[in-house]
Amino acid sequence: MAVALETRNLQREFGALRATDNVSFRLERGARHALIGPNGAGKTTFINLLTGVLTPTAGSIYLDGVDITRTKREQRVHKGLARTFQINQLFAALTPLETIGLAVSERMGGGRDWWRPTGSKREIVDEVVEIAERFHLVDELELKTSTLAYGKQRLLEIAVAFACRPRVLLLDEPAAGVPEGDRHEILAAVASLPRDVSVLLIEHDMDLVFSFAERISVLVNGALFKEGSVDEIAADPEVKAVYLGEGDDD
Amino acid sequence: MTATEETAMTIGLAAEPASAGHHPAPATAARVVAALKRRRRWRPLEAVFWAATLASVLLLPSKHLILNEIAILGLFALSLDLILGFAGVISLGHAAFFGVGAYCAGLVATHGITEPLAGLAAAAALTALLGWATSYLVLRGTDLTRLMVTMGIALILGELANQMAWLTGGADGLQGIMMGPVAGWFEFDLFGTTAYAYSLSVLFVLFLAARRITNSPFGLSLLSIRDNPLRAAAVGVPVNGRLVQVYTLAAAYAGVAGALLAQTTQFVSVDVLEFHRSADVMLILIIGGTGYLYGGLVGAVLFKLLQDMLAGFTPQYWHFWIGIFLIALVLVGRERMVGGVAAAVRRLARRT
Numbered sequence: 074m075a076v077a078l079e080t081r082n083l084q085r086e087f088g089a090l091r092a093t094d095n096v097s098f099r100l101e102r103g104a105r106h107a108l109i110g111p112n113g114a115g116k117t118t119f120i121n122l123l124t125g126v127l128t129p130t131a132g133s134i135y136l137d138g139v140d141i142t143r144t145k146r147e148q149r150v151h152k153g154l155a156r157t158f159q160i161n162q163l164f165a166a167l168t169p170l171e172t173i174g175l176a177v178s179e180r181m182g183g184g185r186d187w188w189r190p191t192g193s194k195r196e197i198v199d200e201v202v203e204i205a206e207r208f209h210l211v212d213e214l215e216l217k218t219s220t221l222a223y224g225k226q227r228l229l230e231i232a233v234a235f236a237c238r239p240r241v242l243l244l245d246e247p248a249a250g251v252p253e254g255d256r257h258e259i260l261a262a263v264a265s266l267p268r269d270v271s272v273l274l275i276e277h278d279m280d281l282v283f284s285f286a287e288r289i290s291v292l293v294n295g296a297l298f299k300e301g302s303v304d305e306i307a308a309d310p311e312v313k314a315v316y317l318g319e320g321d322d323d
Numbered sequence: 324m325t326a327t328e329e330t331a332m333t334i335g336l337a338a339e340p341a342s343a344g345h346h347p348a349p350a351t352a353a354r355v356v357a358a359l360k361r362r363r364r365w366r367p368l369e370a371v372f373w374a375a376t377l378a379s380v381l382l383l384p385s386k387h388l389i390l391n392e393i394a395i396l397g398l399f400a401l402s403l404d405l406i407l408g409f410a411g412v413i414s415l416g417h418a419a420f421f422g423v424g425a426y427c428a429g430l431v432a433t434h435g436i437t438e439p440l441a442g443l444a445a446a447a448a449l450t451a452l453l454g455w456a457t458s459y460l461v462l463r464g465t466d467l468t469r470l471m472v473t474m475g476i477a478l479i480l481g482e483l484a485n486q487m488a489w490l491t492g493g494a495d496g497l498q499g500i501m502m503g504p505v506a507g508w509f510e511f512d513l514f515g516t517t518a519y520a521y522s523l524s525v526l527f528v529l530f531l532a533a534r535r536i537t538n539s540p541f542g543l544s545l546l547s548i549r550d551n552p553l554r555a556a557a558v559g560v561p562v563n564g565r566l567v568q569v570y571t572l573a574a575a576y577a578g579v580a581g582a583l584l585a586q587t588t589q590f591v592s593v594d595v596l597e598f599h600r601s602a603d604v605m606l607i608l609i610i611g612g613t614g615y616l617y618g619g620l621v622g623a624v625l626f627k628l629l630q631d632m633l634a635g636f637t638p639q640y641w642h643f644w645i646g647i648f649l650i651a652l653v654l655v656g657r658e659r660m661v662g663g664v665a666a667a668v669r670r671l672a673r674r675t
C-alpha cells in the first residue's frame with residue numbers, strides 16, 4: 074500500500090524534555106490509524122510537528138513522498154493535510170457558515186478576492202451546506218460559534234478540517250470533553266469519513282479506538298513504543314502495562 | 324463487517340451518507356445565501372447617517388471647518404479600524420502614515436502639482452509603500468512588540484521630519500501650499516465648504532471600498548485571523564500575507580487622510596507625526612467601537628464634539644475629562660453605556 078504520510082527520525086525538544094523522540098512513522102493511504110499513549114506522551118506535539126505549528130529539531134516529514142518539513146502551515150493544508158485540535162480552536166465571533174465557508178473558499182483560492190461579496194459563488198455555498206449536513210450543523214449554520222453547545226463545537230472542529238478536503242486528516246481527541254450522551258454524534262461523524270481520506274486518530278477512549286482503527290501505534294515518552302493491528306495491540310502485555318493498565322482516564 | 328461499519332450501523336448511519344454527487348437541500352442553500360445577503364445589505368441607520376452628513380454640507384455652512392476636521396479624523400480612524408477591528412493588529416504609531424501622507428501631499432503641491440487628486444494619489448502610493456515595507460517589522464511578534472514597533476517607527480519619522488527642515492520646514496511647518504481647484508473645477512474657499520465637501524466625498528468613496536472589501540472572502544479571512552490565527556493557518560489562510568496586505572491598505576487610507584489635512588488647511592506641522600495623533604485616533608476608534616466600519620466615524624464626531632464642549636468650559640482640563648470618559652467607557656462597557664442611553668431615549672419617547 075502507498076504511504077500517505079511519513080516521518081523519519083522526527084525529534085523535538087522543549088528545553089531538556091524530549092517531547093518527540095526519534096519517531097519514524099508511516100500512515101498508509103486510506104488508513105484508519107490510531108495513535109494512543111498516556112497523558113504527556115507527546116501525541117499533540119507530534120501533530121503540531123506534522124502540521125507545522127512546531128518545527129522539529131531534527132528529522133523530516135513526507136506527505137505523499139514529498140518533503141514538507143520546511144513547508145509553511147497553510148501550504149501543508151493546500152497540499153492536503155488537515156487537522157483538528159484537542160482544545161477547540163474556532164472563530165468565536167464567526168458562524169459555522171462563515172467558518173466552513175472560509176475553509177472552502179481558501180481551498181479554491183478565494184481569499185485573494187478583495188471585491189467579490191462572500192456567498193456569491195454557488196458552488197461554495199452548496200459545499201458548505203453539504204458539509205453542514207454531514208456533520209449535523211445545518212440548524213446551527215447562522216449562530217455565533219461561541220454560543221454553540223460544546224458538542225456542536227467539537228463537530229465544527231471536524232467539519233472545518235474536513236472542508237479543506239484533506240487527503241490526510243489528523244484528529245486530536247475529537248470527542249475530548251464531550252458528555253457521554255452527545256458522543257455518538259462525534260463517533261458517527263468520525264466513522265463515516267470517506268474511505269479515501271487517510272485518518273490518524275488520537276484518542277483515549279478505547280472503545281472508540283477499537284471500533285474505528287485498523288492499526289494502532291503506541292507513543293510513550295515521545296517515542297514510538299509499539300505498532301500493530303488492533304488485535305495485536307489489544308493483546309500486547311507490555312502495552313497493557315504502560316497504558317491500558319493505567320485505566321481509561323479522560 | 325469491519326469494526327467501522329459496525330459502529331456506523333449501531334448509531335444508525337450508513338458508512339458514507341454524503342457521497343459524491345449528493346446534492347444538498349436547496350432550501351438550506353437558499354436560506355444561507357439569503358442570510359449572507361442580509362448581512363451586507365444597507366441598513367436604514369446607515370442611510371440616515373450618510374443623509375445626515377450630506378445635510379450637514381447644505382445646512383451647517385458655519386461649521387464646515389470643524390466638520391472637515393471630523394471627516395479627516397473619521398477617515399484616519401477608519402484606517403485604524405481596518406487593521407485593529409478587522410484583523411486584530413494593534414498600533415500606537417498609526418500617525419506615521421497620516422504624517423507622511425500629509426507631507427507628501429504638501430510637497431507635491433509646493434513643487435508645482437496643485438491638482439488635489441494628484442496629491443492624494445501620490446500620498447496613497449507613498450504610504451502604501453511605507454506600510455508594505457514596515458509591515459514585515461510590525462507583523463512578527465506579539466501585541467506588545469507591535470505596540471513598541473509601531474510607536475518606534477512613528478517616533479523615528481517624526482524626528483526625521485523635524486531634522487530635515489530643508490524639505491519639511493522643520494519646526495516651522497511646511498508652508499506655502501497652494502492648492503488648485505479640485506478636479507480642475509471646485510476652488511477652495513475661506514469657509515471650508517469645498518474642503519468639507521471634498522474630504523467627505525473622499526471619505527465616502529473610501530468607506531464604500533472598505534465596506535466592499537470587508538464583505539469579501541479576503542475580509543472574511545481577516546476576521547478569522549483576528550479571532551484565531553492558529554486556526555486560520557490550519558484552514559489554509561496565509562496569515563502573514565493577508566496581514567501585510569491589509570496593513571498596506573490601511574497605511575494608504577491613513578496617508579490619504581493626512582493628505583486631505585495638508586490640502587484643506589494648506590499647512591503641515593510636525594505635529595502630524597506626533598504621538599498624540601496616534602493616541603487620539605486609537606481613542607476615537609475605541610469611543611466609536613471597532614470592527615463595524617462606523618466606529619471611527621461616530622467616534623470622530625463624538626471626540627470633536629466632546630473636545631469642543633469640554634474645552635469650552637474648562638480649556639485646560641480637556642484631557643482630564645476625556646480620560647474620565649475613557650475609564651467610564653471601559654468600566655461600564657460600551658454596550659451597556661449605549662444600551663443605557665438607548666433605553667433612556669425609548670423611555671422619553673414613550674412618555675411624550
Ligand SMILES: Nc1ncnc2c1ncn2[C@@H]1O[C@H](COP(=O)(O)OP(=O)(O)OP(=O)(O)O)[C@@H](O)[C@H]1O
Nearest residue numbers: 087090092110111112113114115116117118119159
Ligand atoms: N510548547 C511547549 N513548551 C514546553 N513543553 C511542552 C510544549 N508542548 C508540550 N510540552 C510538553 O511536551 C510533553 C508532551 O505534551 P503533549 O501535549 O504532546 O502530550 P499529549 O500526548 O498530547 O498529552 P495529552 O494526552 O494530555 O493530550 C508534555 O510533557 C508537555 O508538557
Ligand SMILES: [Mg+2]
Nearest residue numbers: 116117118159
Ligand atoms: Mg494532547
